[in-house]
Amino acid sequence: MKVGVVGASGYVGGETLRLLVNHPDVEIAAVTSRQHVGEYLHRVQPSLRGFTDLTFSELDYDRLSDSCDLVFTAVPHGTATDIVRALYDRDIKVIDLSADYRLHDPADYTKWYGWEHPHPDYLSKSVFGIPELHREEIRSAKLVSCPGCMAVTSILALAPPVREGLVDTEHIVVDSKIGSSGAGAGAGTAHAMRAGVIRPYKPAKHRHTGEIEQELSGIAGKKIRVSMSPHAVDVVRGILCTNHVFLTREASEKDLWKMYRQAYGEERFVRLIRDKKGLYKFPDPKFLVGSNFCDIGFDLDEDNNRLVAISASDNLMKGAAGSAIQNMNIMAGLDEMSGLRYTPLTPV
Amino acid sequence: MKVGVVGASGYVGGETLRLLVNHPDVEIAAVTSRQHVGEYLHRVQPSLRGFTDLTFSELDYDRLSDSCDLVFTAVPHGTATDIVRALYDRDIKVIDLSADYRLHDPADYTKWYGWEHPHPDYLSKSVFGIPELHREEIRSAKLVSCPGCMAVTSILALAPPVREGLVDTEHIVVDSKIGSSGAGAGAGTAHAMRAGVIRPYKPAKHRHTGEIEQELSGIAGKKIRVSMSPHAVDVVRGILCTNHVFLTREASEKDLWKMYRQAYGEERFVRLIRDKKGLYKFPDPKFLVGSNFCDIGFDLDEDNNRLVAISASDNLMKGAAGSAIQNMNIMAGLDEMSGLRYTPLTPV
Amino acid sequence: MKVGVVGASGYVGGETLRLLVNHPDVEIAAVTSRQHVGEYLHRVQPSLRGFTDLTFSELDYDRLSDSCDLVFTAVPHGTATDIVRALYDRDIKVIDLSADYRLHDPADYTKWYGWEHPHPDYLSKSVFGIPELHREEIRSAKLVSCPGCMAVTSILALAPPVREGLVDTEHIVVDSKIGSSGAGAGAGTAHAMRAGVIRPYKPAKHRHTGEIEQELSGIAGKKIRVSMSPHAVDVVRGILCTNHVFLTREASEKDLWKMYRQAYGEERFVRLIRDKKGLYKFPDPKFLVGSNFCDIGFDLDEDNNRLVAISASDNLMKGAAGSAIQNMNIMAGLDEMSGLRYTPLTPV
């Protein structure tokens, strides 16, 4: 299969390419970047040195259309709206890594992003790219929108208990912690001011809330609100979501394990974690670096009838590029693990 | 004033000594450590090199009684019970930095620590050492027990809205993040396995929950339960507590600021933080390293009627040694800021 | 090919297994660990969860001999001497990851390690496992000893100019910086005391000096001494060696590039790095994490007639497990890159 990557100079674009250069079923036909036209890819993405001789080209829809079966768009939020539509209209399959086609309701763009979506009729064409929830739709989709990194990590932990009606939907608290690569290649704080932080940002009204509410509401069959608060911590890659929910009825640890096993027992990229000893009793993104897993575990706080559902991922992998490749594999009828058989790096 | 430090080889003991060697009103009369008798203090606490020629001595109650007006005990939890009683009985003022005299109800030791307190009748003699809540009692106390580092940081953020009856006390979620120095000098994970973690530990039933419940229940005048979950993150010093509470009635940002200002406007070691721009919009322990402040801020999530009360501290300072010195100053009738006029180090 | 790993519970053993579980030409027949007999591998090496159902077995030479074509020994220095000999005598190919068979001269064990080698006659049977220097010997070797992580990184940078007679061999200064995973799983300093260090250790007489001197002396055809000083820095994986040498004759940048290209132009795991802009002007282990490359670059200090030859690697990969697999591929007649086509993770 021939693929292209539009916006290949950022972290997410770079990670997508890292996976593509070693993907056994894929040939990279084109990479574009406005700023770097003509430059060797490895000048901007040094980890690719020795793996590809590609150079950046301009964004040319006709050329992409001629040379690619599928295109990944990894451009900043707000700039993908037109690009994705143009590709879609040329009958190229698109996997979008921005937020621009994640929300189905145009009103949500006004609410969470503060701008009107210019192509609201295309929102319904887009499938929300979590295979564990929407695999069949993804299989036949022309446009898949990969979820936000914190959103997918939370949603996977919360979907099973919400589906079971176990969750008091008035008091869902999602407390997220994320590394610096989540900020994007052009947007990071300088090391001296970012090292050692435990910094709250957007404790209320963070944009990923919209995606989480959309998906959980779909599962619950009713409008659900989520109280989400993200924090920047001192790591480059990694997300931990601590999802605090209060239970509507009693449930034992055994019941909860059974529920999670039923939900994800067959899933290749969700692992259920709980150990009685060692350093990996609960999910921790340290043990996921470079892999496409979302690890899920939980603790039960009987004193408060609280389920602490804990989920972790590598924000550039399951949180972005890894999900994108997983979606591509499904759309192309490939083995879902193809090009994604990476163990985590430990220690790192 | 002459003071002693029992258990001066750990991080908390070392930090207490760091403050004492430069305290204008104090002379250090004795430091003890079982393992290091006879050694120079600076061999174990290298930061003190050049500031003191003291050597470690054995724990000798009579000698302490003769030479000290006040003793700090900084020994591991469970080992302070006898030491504190022995000092108390010799009429020495004691500031205990362990957990052994924090909880007033002996049953709480069984619940949270799993052992029976050997001297339950002494628990009522101990004042819980948060000056912002118990200053008058501390002033005349013979025994003050310094609060747990995460406990004090949460309690200070939650006390005002609980006092006002603003908090839905069925759904208090305290999500804490803490650095590696919180583990103590003898207990830390090796760097390769600790660097870059976002590791949940004790997501339910963490011991500091007991202290938070005790104090908030006292303020509310009724038994309150708290859902606390701590996480280890990659920093050495620092705590952030994200205290998610649902409001019982509507409150504006302005109302909430007023409430916090009334509670802490006169306090020297609580700072109210909120900025519209820059990197320090909300509390972040990065901007507190080495200082005795607890910084408090909040965000209001009107969609969910949720108050996100955020508090930060240096766990070895306001979370331990700094609070101890603050308590000492009050007990001794000194200026409360004496020996504690440290700005945070920034950047660090 | 069927392989075994003796000592599979440490970082190096874990990294070897990480590579083996995804190696297309290999089946893992046995893993041993004294402490963990009967346990699932992924309990000790959490990154392998989902990749293998192997359990640890006891070290049983006959069973290894029956089931394995080749065995990796990844046990602590000093404990491999007997194990390697026993395997060798049973006609199993061995790749040793300890220091016990690196030095050819028995006297060097007395000098650098302080103990007498119990099997000095086996030292000559061992090939020093740097394919870029000893590929032909490795191809037919029964026993290959993988070099020390700092040693291989320095040797690769220094070999070309030493071979050319360009180096003033009286004043070779090797200043190395290394991450915490180099200390091994059982030996690390706690995070609070290791984070943020720039800590010299063994500024003189570090053990890896012996290996560097052995290899460079072999190249130079005369006894060469090296002044090596390693430092611990705050990273988990990674080595940078700054090799300062003074030139015996004038050489231009162009000459030096030509020399390095001739030495390594055909090598798959050595990359020559120099860029005029960007963050990757010189080698930096940050851009090598998880890969088997040794990156080499240099700067020329004409004022002092000094060549600063700079080399970087991932200490667990090219510095240990990656080299081991590369050696295995050569010994087994496989493609040298088989199972090693990993791009670095960036950013991480």
Added chain:
Amino acid sequence: MKVGVVGASGYVGGETLRLLVNHPDVEIAAVTSRQHVGEYLHRVQPSLRGFTDLTFSELDYDRLSDSCDLVFTAVPHGTATDIVRALYDRDIKVIDLSADYRLHDPADYTKWYGWEHPHPDYLSKSVFGIPELHREEIRSAKLVSCPGCMAVTSILALAPPVREGLVDTEHIVVDSKIGSSGAGAGAGTAHAMRAGVIRPYKPAKHRHTGEIEQELSGIAGKKIRVSMSPHAVDVVRGILCTNHVFLTREASEKDLWKMYRQAYGEERFVRLIRDKKGLYKFPDPKFLVGSNFCDIGFDLDEDNNRLVAISASDNLMKGAAGSAIQNMNIMAGLDEMSGLRYTPLTPV
């Protein structure tokens, strides 16, 4: 004494103010910053919140002249030339923290900085601000130029053996490692690309070389060249200089200790470090954070007749603001330790 700070928005300016707000003998009369005129100081320097109500003013020489006895200039290199001269001409004492008045020979600005110094006749008016070498000149100076952070750290370690004629001056290798705060507030690399680096920068011809050569040449009484190579490592504050020198004659460890004790035994801000056990056997900037010490130690490599002289400092303290205050104290006839009695923070 009344002082002003010109350029108070950066890291060095902020650290200078951190020390000044708690200095017992000083009143801060003015702080200037072009970008922040009218803003509260603590908005830009959050660690000062609660310690000062000062606002930034414009740079007005007359106002500074009226209100200040002494001014610190902490502006970027190249922009201090005119400011310092203007203040000097108004008879205000100046302590300059830029590089603009460090080098005495105008030709050195062309060589190391690539620009012509506009006021070459003022260079001879400036005293190089290392009290341990130039205390008497500083006492009566009107203009003191604080040394570069890596320069002062190296010079203090090398001065004694150079003075004794022990050093082979043809092969002095200074390998430096420095944290991210050295880059300045406006110049840092984003965290995701800076975390975990061991990055060489300017392996040859780094600017601080000029200062080191100037000072060591002055001590040796002949022109000395230095081979300096700095590296960025993952820490915010801290410098380690590994100074590798070859000895011109035999010297025992005892001789070398004696030499260092004679040089620095009376110095308050130089500590000689060597321990046989523990984590602080050699200097390490981790154990200096927030303090004004330069710690010096060494190891002797008899095999190569090499002295490894190791020195460490906090680059914002002894490497910048701490030195500035120390110089101020001397110029003003105050106790040299006044306002500088800070122990290091440990652990941090």
